[in-house]
Amino acid sequence: MEFITVTPAARPQVALIQLNRPKELNALNLQLMQEVAAALKELCADDTVRVIVLTGSERAFAAGADIKQMAGRTAIDMLTIDQFSTWDQIRKTHKPLIAAVSGFALGGGCELAMTCDMIVASETAQFGQPEIRIGTMPGAGGTQRLTRALGKARAMEMVLTGQPISALEAERHGLVNRVVPVGQYLEEAFRLAASIAQMSPVAARLAKESVNRAFETHLDEGLHFERKNFYMTFASEDQKEGMAAFVEKRPADFKGR
Numbered sequence: 001m002e003f004i005t006v007t008p009a010a011r012p013q014v015a016l017i018q019l020n021r022p023k024e025l026n027a028l029n030l031q032l033m034q035e036v037a038a039a040l041k042e043l044c045a046d047d048t049v050r051v052i053v054l055t056g057s058e059r060a061f062a063a064g065a066d067i068k069q070m071a072g073r074t075a076i077d078m079l080t081i082d083q084f085s086t087w088d089q090i091r092k093t094h095k096p097l098i099a100a101v102s103g104f105a106l107g108g109g110c111e112l113a114m115t116c117d118m119i120v121a122s123e124t125a126q127f128g129q130p131e132i133r134i135g136t137m138p139g140a141g142g143t144q145r146l147t148r149a150l151g152k153a154r155a156m157e158m159v160l161t162g163q164p165i166s167a168l169e170a171e172r173h174g175l176v177n178r179v180v181p182v183g184q185y186l187e188e189a190f191r192l193a194a195s196i197a198q199m200s201p202v203a204a205r206l207a208k209e210s211v212n213r214a215f216e217t218h219l220d221e222g223l224h225f226e227r228k229n230f231y232m233t234f235a236s237e238d239q240k241e242g243m244a245a246f247v248e249k250r251p252a253d254f255k256g257r
């Protein structure tokens with residue numbers, strides 16, 4: 001891995017992926033995104049990992065897709081390169097994925113954070129879609145995810161002016177789970193990850209799928225999907241263990257089966 005570092009046991013049952021292209025403010029070139037997708041695939045296959053944290057540096061989570069790499073491309077180049085196929089792989093990660101964001105989360109950087117399941121932000125974080133300023137527009141889900149989180153008017157303003165919002169405003173709109181002082185954002189993400197890692201991985205996977213379904217379908221279909229997944233948890237040993245532990249007044253020991 002050239003542009004990321006992967007620590008499978010950063011904390012018990014919690015892995016860390018760190019974007020590591022500091023000179024370019026973690027600009028997301030094709031190779032970096034392929035590395036992230038490959039790392040996620042490996043961590044998903046690793047039974048010792050239950051939750052994954054994705055972070056950048058204090059100065060930049062990521063300043064967007066790599067403008068220098070894209071600048072000269074034609075529309076057909078873009079179509080053929082199909083750069084968003086790696087994004088689709090990331091979106092389909094079945095383990096809980098938490099973005100720990102500090103500094104710039106712009107363009108593809110904002111979109112990558114929003115692709116994660118939750119965002120813990122430092123108070124210096126700024127979220128924006130500045131693509132309009134370089135003659136293009138968001139291409140990795142920004143127009144869809146921002147609009148769902150912020151509503152049409154605020155998302156439209158961000159996408160059409162390129163003006164970013166602060167971590168606190170992002171939190172107010174529910175784009176971000178919590179904002180903490182800059183020295184604490186990674187630890188806070190680990191704390192959140194650790195609390196999820198204690199849960200049944202089977203239930204966490206099915207619950208994540210079900211919450212995501214809320215964004216992809218209408219209510220009837222979403223409720224149906226949720227119910228099927230709820231029933232499915234009763235096929236797991238973890239559900240038997242979790243309910244027995246409750247009745248016996250002891251902590252549950254979830255095995256992921």
Ligand code: CAA
Pocket residue numbers: 023024025027028063064065066067068069104106107108109111130131134137138139140142
């Ligand atoms: N792509 C490539 N290189 C980038 C980059 C990007 N998105 N963002 C920053 N860099 C590079 C700069 O070119 C610079 O490199 P050099 O030292 O070799 O010149 C280095 O990172 C440091 O950047 P700055 O000197 O510009 O740092 P700054 O503190 O003055 O400004 C910034 C920081 C406001 C983030 C500014 O770098 C910036 O505006 N970056 C571009 C943000 C942007 O437009 N992102 C959207 C990209 S398009 C996209 O993401 C499409 C999509 O939907 C997938």
